[in-house]
């Protein structure tokens with residue numbers, strides 16, 4: 001096993017993307033974003049919106065290989081360069097490997113988006129140690145170690161940023177999802193702590209979605225309940241979240257330690 005861990009398979013999206021990392025006309029190189037869990041759903045929307053906003057994108061995936069390849073194709077169709085990198089983020093050695101690959105293959109990193117997450121109901125009385133470990137690993141441990149391994153690259157960037165995906169559950173815990181809610185609360189604390197630890201070179205912010213893309217297994221009653229908990233009485237979209245991430249990435253650069261709710265008012269309802 002290499003020092004940097006295992007099971008890391010870097011791939012370029014397609015050969016069509018090669019050589020496209022510099023802006024047209026030989027100007028400054030495009031900034032590079034790494035989006036964890038970018039194969040599907042909200043992560044894919046973020047990867048595409050960042051590509052539209054001028055970033056080349058490292059598409060991280062764990063099990064959704066075909067979807068990740070589709071994300072990479074769509075990133076490239078928008079004129080950006082993409083790289084595909086696999087890692088199980090519950091394993092610190094694989095996180096180290098992921099950033100080793102980014103350093104070697106890409107050579108820079110300007111934005112880390114901590115999006116990957118596991119999410120499922122864990123009613124009190126039935127929670128197993130395995131569930132606790134999985135939920136805490138993807139939602140809290142992984143963002144911490146991603147930030148730690150990304151920090152030297154982000155500091156070298158001169159305009160490095162981290163954006164983490166929280167949840168309204170970070171401040172109003174969901175009673176049937178306590179390990180997930182506690183992990184997101186930890187990630188909120190980590191957002192503030194990293195903003196302090198990495199200042200002034202690296203800015204660290206978060207987006208806290210409400211119901212933008214409900215779990216595929218939710219039934220009609222669960223969907224109605226999630227929408228009913230919002231002030232706006234409707235679900236949002238992955239694009240609402242993605243555009244907010246892009247706003248943080250490209251907008252005013254005097255924000256750090258900020259959390260933007262994109263939740264239809266759920267957190268104050």
Ligand SMILES: NC(=O)c1ccc[n+]([C@@H]2O[C@H](COP(=O)([O-])OP(=O)(O)OC[C@H]3O[C@@H](n4cnc5c(N)ncnc54)[C@H](OP(=O)(O)O)[C@@H]3O)[C@@H](O)[C@H]2O)c1
Nearest residue numbers: 037041042062063064088089090116117165167209212213
């Ligand atoms: N969807 C919503 O309405 C909503 C609401 C509030 C907050 N959020 C937050 O927004 C973010 C995106 O939401 P989502 O619903 O799109 O997420 P999701 O579909 O539940 O998960 C995104 C990806 O995370 C990856 N992942 C999970 N565990 C991993 C691990 N151990 N190692 C590496 N990758 C792992 C999976 O990649 P593979 O498929 O490749 O395995 C998965 O596709 C999450 O942080 C979520 O908590 C979403």
